[in-house]
Amino acid sequence: MDITEKKSCIDLIISAKLEEDAVDSSNSCFCFVELRTDENEWVELDKSELITMKQDLVWTKQFSVEYKFQYKQELRVTIFRIQEQENYHVGQIIDEVRNLLNPETQRALINVEGQQIGNLIIKSEESQVTKLKIIFELRAENLDDLDVWDPSDPYLKIYREGRSGWVLIHQTTTIFDNLNPHWTPVAMDYSHFCHCNPQNLLKIECYDWDSPTKSELIGEVGFMADDFKQGKIFTLTNANKLKKNKNIASGKIIVEQCSLVPEKSFIDHLREGMNINLTIGIDFTASNGLATSNSSLHYIQEGHQNEYEKALRVLGSILSKYDSDQNFSLFGFGGKPQWIQPLAVNHSFALNHHIRDPYIKTFEAVIETYKAAVGHVILSGPTKLAPLIGKQLELISNSPPMTYHILLIFTDGEIDDLEETIEKLVEASTKPLSIVIVGVGFEDFEKMERLDGDQKALVNKKGQKCARDIVQFVNYRKYKNNLEIFQREALMEIPAQMMNYMKYKNSSR
Structure with missing residues (x-):
C-alpha cells in the first residue's frame, strides 16, 4: 500500500x-x-x-x-x-x-x-500540475470600427470555463487606432490556459478601449482548447449586430503562432549542470563593537561562535553543498584592512588578502579565514553595500555559463548608501544573481526591508525598475532561537528567483 x-x-x-x-x-x-x-x-x-x-x-x-x-x-x-x-x-x-x-x-x-x-x-x-507552457501569438483582421473619428483601439480578454463560470486568464495590451492589430507573444502555464484539459471551453472577447473605466465590445468567439492551433482563424460575432440583422462578422482573430513547450524546474537546471557560486560579505563597521570585547558581534574566542559565525554556518552549510568547485569568495566592507596601504576605509576587500583572486577552498576554510581576519581589520564605517554588489557583478562577468550566483551579506546596521545600492540592484536584477541580506545587529533595519522588493519594485533615479526581485532580507535576531526557521526564511526565495532569471533571460533573446 x-x-x-x-x-x-x-x-x-x-x-x-x-x-x-x-x-x-x-x-x-x-x-x-x-x-x-x-x-x-x-x-x-x-x-x-x-x-x-x-x-x-x-x-x-x-x-x-x-x-x-x-x-x-x-x-x-x-x-x-x-x-x-x-x-x-x-x-x-x-x-x-x-x-x-x-x-x-x-x-x-x-x-x-x-x-x-x-x-x-x-x-x-x-491545481493541475504540469511542466508544459503554451506560447501563442494573436493578431486580428478587419475589426469593426466603433470610434467616430479614429479607428478602434482594440484589446483582447481570454477566458476559460471554470467551476463557477468564466475565468479571465489573460488580457492583452491596447493597440491604438488599428483595425488589424498584432499583439506580442504570450507565455503561460498550460494548466492556467485550459486546466490541462483540451476539451475545456475558452472564449476570446475583443474590446474597443474608450477610457480606463469604459470599453465597448467589438465581438467574441468561443471554442475548445484543442481548436486553439497555429493558423486557426476565429470569426468574432456581436449579439447586438445579430439583433439588428447586420453583417454577422465583427472581425477575425488569427492564431499566428502556438506551441506547447516543456518548462524546466529548478531541479531540472541543477541536474543539467547549473552551478551555484557563493559569495559572502561581512560588515566590519565600528557599530559591531570592539572585537576584543565579549559584547562585540565579532568577538573571537576558542570554543565560542559569535553572531556572524553562527548565521554564516547555518546558511553556508546548505548553500556550499551546491557549489561544485567548492571555491567561495569572501569580502569585508566598512573596515580598514591593515594589509592594504595606505590605511583607509574599504567597502569590498578580500579577506584572503588577494583582491584579484578572492576565492577560498572549502567552506570550513571560509570560517577560519574570517576569524583570522578579525584581528587585522580596524572597524570603521560607514555601511555601504553598492561597492560590494559592484564587486559581485565583476565576478559574474568573469564566470562561466551555467552559473548562478548567491551573495550573502551579513550586516549589523542600516546602510548609508541606499540610493547607490538601489542603482546597483536594478543593474544586478538582469544578472544570474540572488542576494540574501542578514541583519545580525540591534538596528530596526527599515532601509534593509525596503531593499527586499516583495511589496514594491525598486526604481532607480532614471525610473528603471528591477527586472525581477533578487533580494531577501532576514533579521537573524528574530529567529536566532530557531535556526531551522531562520534558514528557511533566508533561502526560500532562491529557487523561484533563479527560475525567474531563466524566464527573463529567455524572454530577452
Whole structure:
C-alpha cells in the first residue's frame, strides 16, 4: 500500500468589486497575498499584475496554495493602489484557506479605518500540475470600427470555463487606432490556459478601449482548447449586430503562432549542470563593537561562535553543498584592512588578502579565514553595500555559463548608501544573481526591508525598475532561537528567483 502523502494544491483567482468612492481611476492597483506561518508571521505567497483601478477589478494571476487539511492556514489578501511610486492600502481580507474551497467565495473588503469598501471574490480550483507552457501569438483582421473619428483601439480578454463560470486568464495590451492589430507573444502555464484539459471551453472577447473605466465590445468567439492551433482563424460575432440583422462578422482573430513547450524546474537546471557560486560579505563597521570585547558581534574566542559565525554556518552549510568547485569568495566592507596601504576605509576587500583572486577552498576554510581576519581589520564605517554588489557583478562577468550566483551579506546596521545600492540592484536584477541580506545587529533595519522588493519594485533615479526581485532580507535576531526557521526564511526565495532569471533571460533573446 502506498502511504506517501500526496500534496493537494488549489489555485485561487482573485477579483474585487469596489464601492464607487473607493476608486481612483488615475491609479493602478495590485493584490498581495500572504500566508500566516506557524510562528504567527505573515509571509508572501505572491502578488498579482498591475491593472487600472476601477470598480470591477479582475486579475489574471493565479495563486497556488498547498492545502493542508490538518492545519489552520490563514490567508491574507490586500489590495494596494500605486500613486507616485508609493503603495497605499485599499482594502484587505483575512480568512482560512479551508473556507475558500467553494467554487466562488465573497468576503467583505475592509480598509484601514475598519470600513467595508467593497467585496473580494475568490474562485478556487484544484491545481493541475504540469511542466508544459503554451506560447501563442494573436493578431486580428478587419475589426469593426466603433470610434467616430479614429479607428478602434482594440484589446483582447481570454477566458476559460471554470467551476463557477468564466475565468479571465489573460488580457492583452491596447493597440491604438488599428483595425488589424498584432499583439506580442504570450507565455503561460498550460494548466492556467485550459486546466490541462483540451476539451475545456475558452472564449476570446475583443474590446474597443474608450477610457480606463469604459470599453465597448467589438465581438467574441468561443471554442475548445484543442481548436486553439497555429493558423486557426476565429470569426468574432456581436449579439447586438445579430439583433439588428447586420453583417454577422465583427472581425477575425488569427492564431499566428502556438506551441506547447516543456518548462524546466529548478531541479531540472541543477541536474543539467547549473552551478551555484557563493559569495559572502561581512560588515566590519565600528557599530559591531570592539572585537576584543565579549559584547562585540565579532568577538573571537576558542570554543565560542559569535553572531556572524553562527548565521554564516547555518546558511553556508546548505548553500556550499551546491557549489561544485567548492571555491567561495569572501569580502569585508566598512573596515580598514591593515594589509592594504595606505590605511583607509574599504567597502569590498578580500579577506584572503588577494583582491584579484578572492576565492577560498572549502567552506570550513571560509570560517577560519574570517576569524583570522578579525584581528587585522580596524572597524570603521560607514555601511555601504553598492561597492560590494559592484564587486559581485565583476565576478559574474568573469564566470562561466551555467552559473548562478548567491551573495550573502551579513550586516549589523542600516546602510548609508541606499540610493547607490538601489542603482546597483536594478543593474544586478538582469544578472544570474540572488542576494540574501542578514541583519545580525540591534538596528530596526527599515532601509534593509525596503531593499527586499516583495511589496514594491525598486526604481532607480532614471525610473528603471528591477527586472525581477533578487533580494531577501532576514533579521537573524528574530529567529536566532530557531535556526531551522531562520534558514528557511533566508533561502526560500532562491529557487523561484533563479527560475525567474531563466524566464527573463529567455524572454530577452
